[in-house]
Amino acid sequence: MTELISLWVITIVAIALFCTTAEKRIGALLLGQSASPYDKPCKRLKGVIEYAFLQKRLFRDSYAGFYHFLIFWGFVFLAFRGWQNIIEGLFPKSNLLSFLGIYGNYYQAIRDVFVILVLLGVFLALIRRIFIKPERVENSIDAFATLTFIGLLMLSDLFYDSTTILISKPDWASFTPFSNLFSSLFSNYSDSSLVTINTTAHWINILTFLGFLNFLPYSKHFHIFTSLFNVYFRNLDEAKNIRKVDLESEHFGISKMNDFTWKEMLDFYTCTECGRCKEGCPTSLTDKPLKPKDYGNDLRDLLYSMSQEEIEGKVEIDEEKQIIGKIVPHDSIWACTTCRYCEWACPLFINFVPKIVGHRSYLTLEESNFPQEAQTAFKGMERQGNPWNLPRADRMNWAERLDVRHISEVEGKKYLLWVGCAGAYEESQKRVTRALVKILNEANVNFGILGEEESCTGDVARRLGNEYLFSALAEQNIETIKQYNVSKIITACPHCLNTLKVDYKDYGANFDVVHAVTFIKQLIKEGRLKFKKGIDKSVTFHDPCYLSRYEGDVDSARFIMNSIPSLKLNEMKWSKEKSICCGAGGGRFWLEEKIGERINHFRFKQILETGSKCALVSCPFCHTMLDNARGELNKEEIEVKDILEIVVQALEEE
Numbered sequence: 001m002t003e004l005i006s007l008w009v010i011t012i013v014a015i016a017l018f019c020t021t022a023e024k025r026i027g028a029l030l031l032g033q034s035a036s037p038y039d040k041p042c043k044r045l046k047g048v049i050e051y052a053f054l055q056k057r058l059f060r061d062s063y064a065g066f067y068h069f070l071i072f073w074g075f076v077f078l079a080f081r082g083w084q085n086i087i088e089g090l091f092p093k094s095n096l097l098s099f100l101g102i103y104g105n106y107y108q109a110i111r112d113v114f115v116i117l118v119l120l121g122v123f124l125a126l127i128r129r130i131f132i133k134p135e136r137v138e139n140s141i142d143a144f145a146t147l148t149f150i151g152l153l154m155l156s157d158l159f160y161d162s163t164t165i166l167i168s169k170p171d172w173a174s175f176t177p178f179s180n181l182f183s184s185l186f187s188n189y190s191d192s193s194l195v196t197i198n199t200t201a202h203w204i205n206i207l208t209f210l211g212f213l214n215f216l217p218y219s220k221h222f223h224i225f226t227s228l229f230n231v232y233f234r235n236l237d238e239a240k241n242i243r244k245v246d247l248e249s250e251h252f253g254i255s256k257m258n259d260f261t262w263k264e265m266l267d268f269y270t271c272t273e274c275g276r277c278k279e280g281c282p283t284s285l286t287d288k289p290l291k292p293k294d295y296g297n298d299l300r301d302l303l304y305s306m307s308q309e310e311i312e313g314k315v316e317i318d319e320e321k322q323i324i325g326k327i328v329p330h331d332s333i334w335a336c337t338t339c340r341y342c343e344w345a346c347p348l349f350i351n352f353v354p355k356i357v358g359h360r361s362y363l364t365l366e367e368s369n370f371p372q373e374a375q376t377a378f379k380g381m382e383r384q385g386n387p388w389n390l391p392r393a394d395r396m397n398w399a400e401r402l403d404v405r406h407i408s409e410v411e412g413k414k415y416l417l418w419v420g421c422a423g424a425y426e427e428s429q430k431r432v433t434r435a436l437v438k439i440l441n442e443a444n445v446n447f448g449i450l451g452e453e454e455s456c457t458g459d460v461a462r463r464l465g466n467e468y469l470f471s472a473l474a475e476q477n478i479e480t481i482k483q484y485n486v487s488k489i490i491t492a493c494p495h496c497l498n499t500l501k502v503d504y505k506d507y508g509a510n511f512d513v514v515h516a517v518t519f520i521k522q523l524i525k526e527g528r529l530k531f532k533k534g535i536d537k538s539v540t541f542h543d544p545c546y547l548s549r550y551e552g553d554v555d556s557a558r559f560i561m562n563s564i565p566s567l568k569l570n571e572m573k574w575s576k577e578k579s580i581c582c583g584a585g586g587g588r589f590w591l592e593e594k595i596g597e598r599i600n601h602f603r604f605k606q607i608l609e610t611g612s613k614c615a616l617v618s619c620p621f622c623h624t625m626l627d628n629a630r631g632e633l634n635k636e637e638i639e640v641k642d643i644l645e646i647v648v649q650a651l652e653e654e
């Protein structure tokens with residue numbers, strides 16, 4: 001009787017404690033800004049199956065994916081077992097399995113296998129943490145405590161079932177090969193010893209289960225509860241990861257906890273601290289203070305430590321709890337290149353870019369507190385329509401002696417060649433623009449340009465937090481483009497591509513935009529471009545973040561390279577979607593880089609590791625950054641070229 005009363009008291013206290021914590025966690029989410037990730041339920045559910053149940057992203061690392069898969073599915077089955085043990089303990093005459101009839105035996109069979117598989121998963125996880133220990137993995141008490149909880153749950157289950165088989169010979173005994181095998185260890189034990197082991201295992205199982213239930217909301221393994229929701233409510237349009245700032249509002253961007261949306265707060269809860277996000281994060285790799293995992297975890301810890309009034313901003317917040325400048329230092333806010341490696345790598349679809357750009361919006365729009373170097377770019381965009389602040393009248397200099405028409409002179413189904421500021425003003429990129437014109441002419445593409453009517457897309461302004469300037473540029477460009485009724489926009493700049501195609505949706509445009517390499521791949525496939533000359537070179541290719549991770553195109557450039565006779569592609573280890581940023585994105589091209597190793601040097605060294613003497617790119621900013629690194633590292637023997645320059649060479653007669 002004492003045992004039963006104790007179990008009732010422990011269970012009620014444990015469940016009450018859990019509910020109190022859960023209420024606090026859910027209550028905090030309700031204080032966040034609204035978000036509406038409720039569209040396309042079928043697509044969302046499909047993602048839950050693929051990414052949460054089948055754990056597709058985790059299998060990018062097959063070892064970790066395998067053991068995590070075992071542990072996850074073990075949990076799905078064994079959560080029922082935990083409650084079964086508790087209910088049968090609280091109501092000693094109940095037998096939940098008997099309700100299931102023959103299916104109860106099948107359930108026992110599956111559970112029996114999963115106990116062993118989860119134990120195998122725990123073993124593999126321990127081996128990895130203790131002996132293999134990849135750089136991204138940080139051993140913490142939390143991680144070992146969780147594995148201990150899981151191990152104890154499985155072992156106590158095994159002891160309980162195998163002794164039950166010997167004590168009461170249940171119907172399901174013939175369905176559980178592993179418990180049967182394990183029971184042979186106790187075949188010589190007396191009845192009283194078996195009962196003692198059985199009762200002890202039962203208690204250990206229940207106490208571990210209830211303890212684990214209360215440990216989870218304080219640990220990184222809280223994701224066991226939140227990950228399904230986080231995957232369901234994920235951002236479906238991954239390229240669209242900047243929040244439009246309401247310019248009518250009195251407060252801009254993110255400076256307080258309740259400036260985050262509830263979904264962004266759910267991101268904080270969901271982080272498993274696996275470290276995948278920082279593996280290819282350029283700021284983490286070059287010793288800058290911004291490490292995406294730490295950013296999210298610091299904000300999560302802050303959120304846990306805040307009262308409801310503090311989250312709502314109804315009371316004065318201590319200096320120690322200020323987000324801007326304290327929890328997230330200014331150097332972290334301005335370091336991000338918005339490359340999206342972290343978001344691509346995260347198995348649970350946690351977003352970073354919208355949060356970091358949200359901090360920038362606050363600093364730029366509300367405090368006018370941004371790196372002074374950005375001022376030149378802002379002024380240039382405002383006055384001359386380009387961040388170089390070069391005369392608008394010079395925008396067409398690149399086209400001297402070239403036969404290229406203004407879009408208004410082009411009849412019929414027409415394409416707009418979007419030159420971009422780099423394509424118009426940067427020396428190295430002017431060559432690329434000319435190359436693109438030659439390629440389009442060779443394939444008889446009916447295209448025109450906007451000339452001096454084209455202005456900067458505003459990519460840099462938006463990513464440096466200046467939504468005022470961005471909105472002015474966006475509205476002006478949208479109005480100009482709409483006049484000419486173009487069927488498609490072609491550009492050699494992945495940043496222009498993303499801004500025109502994705503960001504401009506916030507301002508009512510829905511342009512069909514394509515990167516030059518994607519378009520050229522199509523022209524080759526249609527037989528409209530034929531290479532006449534081989535290029536006998538071994539090259540490597542640097543995938544630009546805004547083409548690979550934002551646009552999702554890693555194939556077109558490779559298709560083109562493989563189509564050019566004699567050209568040999570030598571891949572970098574960190575290529576395609578795993579490409580490491582050159583350091584220019586997110587407006588960083590215009591800012592000084594004072595902390596840690598220069599990102600373009602870091603990336604250039606990875607190019608050197610391939611042994612290739614030529615690095616191909618398909619973005620004007622990557623082009624300049626890697627070309628600068630080449631000079632600064634005294635590697636003049638290495639060429640940095642845009643892939644379009646090679647295409648033009650291969651199109652020329654021998």
Ligand code: SF4
Pocket residue numbers: 277280281282283284290291292335336337338339340341342343352353
């Ligand atoms: S977007 Fe890129 S630079 Fe910014 S935190 Fe993520 S990985 Fe790091």
Ligand code: SF4
Pocket residue numbers: 270271272273274275276277278292293296345346347348349350
């Ligand atoms: S944010 Fe995602 S990738 Fe980064 S540590 Fe957390 S779960 Fe892992």
